[in-house]
Amino acid sequence: MKKVIFICLLFLSGITTIAFAQQSKPQAFTYTVTDINQLGIDSDRLIYIDRLLQEYVDKGIIPQALTFVARNGVVVHNKTFGWSDIESKKPLNKNDIFRNYSQTKAITSVALMTLFEQGKFQLDDPVSKYIPECTDVVLEQLNEDGTYTTRPAASPVTIRHLLSHTSGIAGNRDVQKIRQEQMNKRNNKPYETLAEEVKDLVQLPLSFAPGTQWNYHPASDVCGYLVEYFSGKSLRDYVKETILIPLEMKDSDWYYPESYRQRMVTAYNEKEGKLVAQSDVWSGRNPFSTDTRYCQAGTGLNGTIEDYARFCQMIVNGGIFNNQRILGGRTIEMMSTDQLPHPNNGGTDFCFGLGFKIYPDKDNELKGIPNFASMVSPGSLQWGGYYKTDYLIDPKENLIILLYTNRIPDTKVWEKFLNTVYQALE
Numbered sequence: 001m002k003k004v005i006f007i008c009l010l011f012l013s014g015i016t017t018i019a020f021a022q023q024s025k026p027q028a029f030t031y032t033v034t035d036i037n038q039l040g041i042d043s044d045r046l047i048y049i050d051r052l053l054q055e056y057v058d059k060g061i062i063p064q065a066l067t068f069v070a071r072n073g074v075v076v077h078n079k080t081f082g083w084s085d086i087e088s089k090k091p092l093n094k095n096d097i098f099r100n101y102s103q104t105k106a107i108t109s110v111a112l113m114t115l116f117e118q119g120k121f122q123l124d125d126p127v128s129k130y131i132p133e134c135t136d137v138v139l140e141q142l143n144e145d146g147t148y149t150t151r152p153a154a155s156p157v158t159i160r161h162l163l164s165h166t167s168g169i170a171g172n173r174d175v176q177k178i179r180q181e182q183m184n185k186r187n188n189k190p191y192e193t194l195a196e197e198v199k200d201l202v203q204l205p206l207s208f209a210p211g212t213q214w215n216y217h218p219a220s221d222v223c224g225y226l227v228e229y230f231s232g233k234s235l236r237d238y239v240k241e242t243i244l245i246p247l248e249m250k251d252s253d254w255y256y257p258e259s260y261r262q263r264m265v266t267a268y269n270e271k272e273g274k275l276v277a278q279s280d281v282w283s284g285r286n287p288f289s290t291d292t293r294y295c296q297a298g299t300g301l302n303g304t305i306e307d308y309a310r311f312c313q314m315i316v317n318g319g320i321f322n323n324q325r326i327l328g329g330r331t332i333e334m335m336s337t338d339q340l341p342h343p344n345n346g347g348t349d350f351c352f353g354l355g356f357k358i359y360p361d362k363d364n365e366l367k368g369i370p371n372f373a374s375m376v377s378p379g380s381l382q383w384g385g386y387y388k389t390d391y392l393i394d395p396k397e398n399l400i401i402l403l404y405t406n407r408i409p410d411t412k413v414w415e416k417f418l419n420t421v422y423q424a425l426e
Helices: 002-023 043-058 103-117 159-164 173-185 194-201 219-231 235-244 258-263 305-316 329-335 413-422
Strands: 064-071 074-077 080-085 137-142 148-152 268-271 274-277 381-384 389-394 399-404
Touching: 043 064, 043 074, 043 080, 043 413, 064 305, 064 413, 103 159, 103 219, 103 235, 103 305, 103 329, 103 381, 137 173, 159 219, 194 219, 219 235, 305 389, 305 399, 399 413
Parallel strands: none
Antiparallel strands: 064 074, 064 080, 064 399, 137 148, 268 274, 381 389, 389 399
């Protein structure tokens, strides 16, 4: 009898430990706190963030800026600077919608990894196992007349290569020229579905042997099609069901009703020293289109900063937020592990996992890494969007940092912003 009681107590203790571990990870953001200093943040030094961003707005360098900084789930800085639209002097609102561009990639990567957890595939499965059209040759030479020669790839393109951007798909100018000729043959007609586009894309010769280099961008669309293949649902529907709705990312989507237009910030491009409004620039297709069949996996999502902060907090929590488990902790750990060959790309090197750039260990920092702020913790994850929406996830400090603006080209305000955040940590 005593043995039975002991086993029961041990079992209950285990349940309590698991419950406590989950509760210790913040499941909602806290916006009101009496003493930020108790979080290990010098509240007086947060003024440097305000000064930096206000200066950039006042000088006309950026049209707007919106911050979201949270430690242990407590929001310590969430402020607006500048204008949603300069011409009409419409002030920026915290609930305004930004063009997220390549921030879509991390969400697509997480969506695909939820299917990995369901046993739908292994990371080192050849892509051709699921998409027979996928090539197995590498481009050797492109001739002036448009003909080209190839050689067999030493190993096939795998799903791991797609997630880590080491597949070689459409990875250099010569292959992109072949891609353009492919588009010319279809009269540059827009694709109606992601599947239609991907099955063209994967037939191109590879720009390098899979797994030997890092090259960014088109592979994410292949990941998106695999989400559709394994789930039997559209990318948009699957992402909504598994990520956006569970995390209550209510304003993130590829497409919106017309009523949302007034919440979309105006995007700007600097031309001859002046910010020029780009009213017809979208992340992906027009988000107010009535044809919603095509959703690109590497871009196209738009949303509020708080929405994406929820996604970031889920990652820093080890896969759970809003009391919704999106991914297992071991899966997040694997996604946060460097997947690249070193040295990479002729010596210009950095670390990249399955969907995220990774800050390296400072004691073993790789040479040639651009734009790595020295105060950022090793193991932090980062990426951003073309029109300058940026995020950083720092598990060591239980910290998420986001800065949103919609302006090109890059002003490097993000790197300076990171410094103003980290200098406030005690």
